[in-house]
Amino acid sequence: MNKLVQSAVVFVVFIEVVKCGRYVTLKDQADAREADSDEERHVFEPTDEQPAMKITRVLDIGDNHKAWVIDNAIRHEDYAAFTEVVKSGDSDFVFAHQNYSKENKDWNFGSAPWVSKFSKDVMEKTVVWNNIKPMVEESLGKKVKVSYTEVNLLRALDAIPPQQSKFCGKNHFVLTFFLTDIFKLNSYGQLSFYAMSRNPNMSNESRLEVTETVHPHGFRATLWPACHTVLFRAPSVNFFQHLMLLHVVMTTDMESNEELITPASVAIPRSEFVEQFGSFKFTNKDAGRKINYEQCLHRSFYDRIETRPIHIFDDLFTVDELEAWRSHIWKYNAMVNGFDSEPSEGHDNVQWMAAMDVDRFISTGMWPRLQGVLKFISNKTDWYPYDVALNYVRTADHTRIHPDAEFHQDEFTLLLYLSEGLTPNEYGETTWVVMKKDDGVLGYIGRGGEVYETIAAVAPKFGRLVVFKNNIEHAAHPPSINFLGCRYSFAVKVGLNKRLAFIKRVYERMEGVEMNEKMQRLNRQFMSGMQDDPTVSKITTDQLVQLFQKVTAKRDKQAAEAHQQVFDSAVQSL
Structure with a gap:
């Protein structure tokens, strides 16, 4: 009797597995009942003959x-x-x-x-x-x-x-x-x-x-x-x-011309707003006030060799100024980067950001404010931006530890936090870390198992500005599930001068662009710093600007051709 019952139970379970199906095909035709993890399954694999x-x-x-x-x-x-x-x-x-x-x-x-x-x-x-x-x-x-x-x-x-x-x-x-x-x-x-x-x-x-x-x-x-x-x-x-x-x-009303109003339908197209971006100016009555940077400097951290600073400033901007700037850059909209499952800390893995026109940013009222901060902390005035963006980080995001620059590069990143209402209970901190020597864990775990120590953590207080040497590895932490909004950080990365900023812009823009052998060699020289010194390099700063424009035009042309090819494929059967 017990054997009969046991057989019946096994029979019922087998029928359930076969009847329910899995909507998948398995790697190497493995049995579905033996698949131990989702990684062993392919989903929605097209068949040779589609019904x-x-x-x-x-x-x-x-x-x-x-x-x-x-x-x-x-x-x-x-x-x-x-x-x-x-x-x-x-x-x-x-x-x-x-x-x-x-x-x-x-x-x-x-x-x-x-x-x-x-x-x-x-x-x-x-x-x-x-x-x-x-x-x-x-x-x-x-x-x-x-x-x-x-x-x-x-x-x-x-x-x-x-x-x-x-x-x-x-x-x-x-x-x-x-x-x-x-x-x-x-x-x-x-x-x-x-x-x-x-x-x-x-x-x-x-x-x-x-x-x-x-x-x-x-x-x-x-x-x-x-x-x-x-x-x-x-x-x-x-x-x-x-x-x-x-x-x-x-x-079904073929005579209707009704227009739907949604957040997407009323948005300004990105191509139109880019032309307006550089026109921003602070219009509050005290916009021209003299700022006491010493009083606004809340705290400073340094890495373990005390040569790379992390400066935290509060109250550099009024609430009206912050809201005006945030409303302005929101119009830039955003682009999505798919989640990268690569275990190493090569990039930030921020999935949403609005990358902004650097040349137009220089014309805004925000850049002179940031120049004043840079002069205060470094006593240098030639800093020049090479990357400007608004980062969107939300609860389910998985951002990563990363540097913004190579160790030999002398650069700063400025982070302006623009989210209202984030409390300590809702997280969202930025942390800065230094890597420790391998203690045996890295050798066992492999890439992604590097051991770090935190040297600083900063809460994303509304209006707070953090300025740091951006070859320090750091990460933006997502807010907790209690916060339904978004953690906004406006990021500006600057090089020591215009020349170094354009070198960075050129080799970053070259990514994804088809290059001949000569351009590939030049790109490697840019990345290694071989062209940094104007007294040694045969390439002038003006030529770098022209090269950036040329590479940008080539990239845009390749993207337009690729998009047209895809579009033609989507409508070819009509």
Whole structure:
């Protein structure tokens, strides 16, 4: 009897594994039941023969509404080009939660944090839209036209409640594409529909209840009524990239010219704002006041050999000045860098930043203020910026220890903290560290196991400025999960003079640009410092400026050609 029961239990478990499936193929055709970790699994691996596009589920989502799940909505051969076209606006993502405040409820709570308007005209030209449009119209029983398209990016721990969509409108429907094909079985990210329901065992009041849920697949789209209550769930904490969603808002009113108002739709395009960036000036009455840097210097730290300083300044700016500058640079929008799983501390792994035009920054009212600080701490006046950016760090980010410069380079980084409301309980510190000699741990763990000692930690107080020798390794820490906003730090990296700043700009700009052997050799010389001394180098500073402009033009041309090639691929079948 015991043997019979034991066999039955084993039989039931086996049936469950086979019947449920895994939506994956396994490395080396390994048995799913023997896969010990997610690293052993590939997700959404395309098959040689893709099934035809079809509606696999028609959902009753409550309130007499229906939703349609369309699988294979994107052909495998179209997927790469289509997603690249959609992502081509990476530099124009708007952080919808930028007005976050613990007291102010009007900060787009519930919206995806990162949003970008995507051209509906481009969408209508894509192969993907023209393939799926007949199925959409057949499902709705009406003709449709695209009225608005938007890209959303979700990250682990994004706090988004079930709510009526911002795309709600009469005769509006939304077709949502899941454009992340590396999701694993337990990466979450589902789309859930809700309706009001009453459970007398819990309460006599009606409350939202889940009616249907759709799992994200890389080639899947879901058609749903725009005014229904929905929730796009954030990915799980073991998924380090973003979940990308493309919302195509349609109307069945073919005469409608209604324009949707969203944080993305009202944003100034990056290309337009760049022209305005350098015009910023502080306009408060005391903007020209004389600043006592000695009184504003809060504290100084030094590394273990006491030659590399970390200076902390408070009260250099008024609240009005800080808010004016932050509002100005927010308009630059941001670009995304994917999470890098490389274990070594080669770079900061900041996933969101707005890189700004250095030459236009020099014309702003902020640069003279920073020049005054640099003169105070170094007694030198030739400092020149080579990198200017606003860094966005949020709860789920995993930033890394890194230096901004090589050990032989004499440079400073200036960090201006621009987040209001961060308390000590919500973290967000910047730490500076020095590496210790290998004590046996590094040899055992390998790269990423280096041993460090912290020499300084600074809280990101609103308006605080930290100036430090940037070959000291450091890291920005994300805020705690109690802080729903963003940790902003405005960073300016400066070289000892204009020549050294342009050398740095040239070899950093050369990254990713196709170079001949001569240019590659010159690039190595720039990086090693062989061209730093103007009395030895045959290259003048003016020639460096010209070379930077030339390399920039070449990079932009290559990027434009690559984008055009991808765009042509996405629309070639029309």
